[in-house]
Amino acid sequence: MNRPDRRSSGRPRPRGGVHESRHRVEVTVGGDMAIVNRRGALRLRRGHPWVFRSDVERRPDLPAGVVRVAESNGAPLGWALWSPQSEISLRRIEADGDRRIDDAWWHDALRTAIRRRAPLAAEANAYRLVHGEGDGLPSLVVDQYGDSLVVQLLSAGLDAHTDVIVRCLRELTGCSGILARNDPAAREREGLPREVTLLYGEVPPVVEVREHGVRYLAAPWDGQKTGAFLDQRENRVLIGSLARGRALDCFAYHGSFALHLATRADHVCAVDISAPALARVHDHAARNGFTNIEPVIGDAFEVLRAWHREGRRFDTIVVDPPAFAKTRNALDAALRGYKDINLQAMKLLAPGGLLFTASCSFHLSRGLFFEMLSDAVADSGRPFALRAITGQPLDHPELINVPESGYLKGALLEAMS
Known part of the structure; x- marks a missing residue:
């Protein structure tokens, strides 16, 4: 070309x-x-x-x-x-006004983004190929699940170029199908319909994801986000490599963290309020041959409080809640929620135990996130050491001067006593 x-x-x-x-x-x-x-x-x-x-x-x-x-x-x-x-x-x-924005431009821009992900293919078959502003392609999301692609075109200006984007993605990836998950509310603000549309070929209702030795099913047509939570992949690997003893996965959803914990922990409790989500946890455990994952249905806040009263302790805990602060106006209430669930987890952690905690709320800055954790530590009455700070993985680049390209932040804490 x-x-x-x-x-x-x-x-x-x-x-x-x-x-x-x-x-x-x-x-x-x-x-x-x-x-x-x-x-x-x-x-x-x-x-x-x-x-x-x-x-x-x-x-x-x-x-x-x-x-x-x-x-x-x-x-x-x-x-x-x-x-x-x-x-x-x-x-x-x-930025260059002398460039022509034609098919060749789109091909080059998409090829550049896709090449950045080359190192990921050795350990996973599902990852983000284009992360909007982070890849210089604002309002465009492209996620790969095996041989299928799921795209989101989140602005009217981008939507007008759907055909060339689909054509270039087919040439660059050789994919078997492209699905548009154009159902986010952001499209309404652009005057665009919210819809899920097959743009090319065939995309199955479920796709098996391989991720650093763990397997689980993604649901491109109706799952969370574009089918799975790809942004936590490296954090799952991190805490999975350190897991031991009795482990707890709060807000487990389909059990992606629980699966990685189960590779090393003796026993994993996967807590979620959704019975259908926990049914998928059970299926994923069987798919990997794990017999040490226990799905637990219930509200994570209430379950953790009850277990504290019972005197339970865990050696490894993951707290990965949904975005409590979806708008700036919800931030104060979200901070109370984040502090509460982290405080309950800290109370349950055994001496020397590890807590990985994260927030995917854009409106909760890193500064506020660590301030919240500091307040929770103070209320717990126990000393905690910060062992690692995590952000977004290679396939979700966060640009320093474009804060909207970043939202995920995490911390690994160790209970010192």
Whole structure:
């Protein structure tokens, strides 16, 4: 496939927008260019791809898609995905205004992202191929499950390029099917329907995932996220390699942590409030030949309190709750919830035991996460040492200057007495 054109001199003149000369830059009204104010331009120059509606001085006369972007003084700012109805009006995908955003550009961008994941194939057959802003492809998620791909196109500007994205993914991966899990609420804010649609080939209802010697089933059509929690893969391996004695997996869901704990622990209690989820835990244990996993149905908060009253102790505990803070307004209540469940886990941990705890709430910053843990430790009346701090794995890159690309944070603690 031909590489994108680079023009050494001259550019196609837009119908409107920025006209350049040797002595001045003239900005004209309308056309296929978005004009942003100084605040929007500064945001782009600092490396963040988003421009909000309030920072767009002149909207392009085009439907959703890719548009040129310039500052109000005429300085070019590259190309961006344009979403006419969204609060995030522009998501920059290319800083070089001389690049052509054609099939070759999409092919190169996707190939670059996919190549970053090459080291993962030796130990797993399921991982994220494209992590949106983290890979310079805002609002695009591509997850691989065996021979199947699951995509999410979360902006109107990106959705307009579905066909070329599907075509490039087929060429680059040789996949047998591509499913669009376009059901997140974010699509409503873009004026897009929430739907699950088969885009190419066939994608089965369940796919067996191989992950560092452990096997479990992902559900691309109706499972959590795009079918499984791929972002915790390396954390599961970490605590699994250290597990011993009696282990506890709180908020177990389908038991991905419990399976890794079971490779070394004598016995694992997998606690979840969902009976169907625990049925899958039982099936996964059998699939791996484990007889040391005990599914326990119940609310994790209440179960842990009851076990503390009974005097139970565990040598290894995992606390991986759902996102308690889905909005900024929910943060205070979420902090109380995170502190409570971690405090209960600390009370149950045997001397010398290990606690791996995590949060997937974007609105809970790392600073607040560790402040919460510090408060829980103080209330427990026991000393805890910090043994490891974890973030997102290789396939979920978090850009330093794009905080929205990161959300997952974790800590490994040891009870010192």
